[in-house]
Amino acid sequence: MNLSGFRQRHPRWARFLLLDGNVPPESRRAARWLMSLASLGIFFTAITTLGSVAMLLGGMPNPQSVTFRGLQAQLAHVSTTWIVAEVLAVSAAQVLTLWSLRQLASALHHGPLLSVSVAQRFRTLGNWLVLSLLIGFLFDVVDSMKVPAAQFHPDDGLFTTVILALLCRAVSSIVLEGVRAADENRGFV
Amino acid sequence: MPILVNLDVMLARRKMKSKDLAARIGITEANLSLLKQGRVKGVRFETLAAICAALQCQPGELLEYRADGGDVTGG
Numbered sequence: 616m617n618l619s620g621f622r623q624r625h626p627r628w629a630r631f632l633l634l635d636g637n638v639p640p641e642s643r644r645a646a647r648w649l650m651s652l653a654s655l656g657i658f659f660t661a662i663t664t665l666g667s668v669a670m671l672l673g674g675m676p677n678p679q680s681v682t683f684r685g686l687q688a689q690l691a692h693v694s695t696t697w698i699v700a701e702v703l704a705v706s707a708a709q710v711l712t713l714w715s716l717r718q719l720a721s722a723l724h725h726g727p728l729l730s731v732s733v734a735q736r737f738r739t740l741g742n743w744l745v746l747s748l749l750i751g752f753l754f755d756v757v758d759s760m761k762v763p764a765a766q767f768h769p770d771d772g773l774f775t776t777v778i779l780a781l782l783c784r785a786v787s788s789i790v791l792e793g794v795r796a797a798d799e800n801r802g803f804v
Numbered sequence: 805m806p807i808l809v810n811l812d813v814m815l816a817r818r819k820m821k822s823k824d825l826a827a828r829i830g831i832t833e834a835n836l837s838l839l840k841q842g843r844v845k846g847v848r849f850e851t852l853a854a855i856c857a858a859l860q861c862q863p864g865e866l867l868e869y870r871a872d873g874g875d876v877t878g879g
Contacts, residue, residue: 799845802844802845802846803844803845803846803847803848804831804835804836804838804839804844804846804847804848804851
């Protein structure tokens with residue numbers, strides 16, 4: 616790959632991909648937004664998890680509510696321990712996925728974009744996406760066997776997550792190839 | 805690598821300092837030093853053309869092929 620030719624033909628892309636070696640403001644801004652959103656996601660997942668666990672262990676704030684009665688009917692066949700374990704496992708997987716997204720955004724923010732560290736973080740995010748998908752999938756399957764009202768059906772979210780995970784791995788390979796090309800380019804004067 | 809870079813011979817002939825040449829052709833002194841020592845993977849045509857223009861020489865005067873050349877440094 617001839618990077619100097621690419622830089623001349625597509626200056627905006629070259630600037631965005633940091634072929635010039637420094638982080639352009641637009642990439643930095645996007646990465647900062649991504650970091651903030653991932654942090655918010657982690658915060659709200661933690662709050663929701665704590666709330667759910669508190670409700671499961673301590674009881675609903677309003678036991679007469681429609682939500683409570685519906686949940687009580689559904690969860691009558693399942694032990695509280697199992698539900699708490701499910702909530703904690705799924706939330707932990709979500710938090711770790713969001714954390715890896717935050718790490719990726721941090722690497723993109725500090726630059727350079729074409730680096731082994733960015734490639735590894737894309738790959739890690741892909742792995743966490745698959746893992747959280749598997750955890751959710753396993754609990755859904757077990758729930759569908761235990762809870763009569765619960766029915767397991769693969770939805771759009773499942774396929775979207777698989778596609779995102781594969782995309783992360785593909786981007787990781789592309790970044791690694793970019794790193795290799797950039798290294799080779801540095802050998803030319 | 806059997807390609808020898810005779811850049812410092814040409815610099816001496818033209819009585820030009822590496823620093824001045826680097827400034828004229830628009831590359832860093834570090835890169836020019838690597839080029840002089842032959843420790844680069846390749847030279848872009850635009851760099852070669854700039855060096856030839858600055859030193860008023862031909863590419864053949866800067867580069868030399870030696871089949872037995874184990875030493876990459878020129879000069």
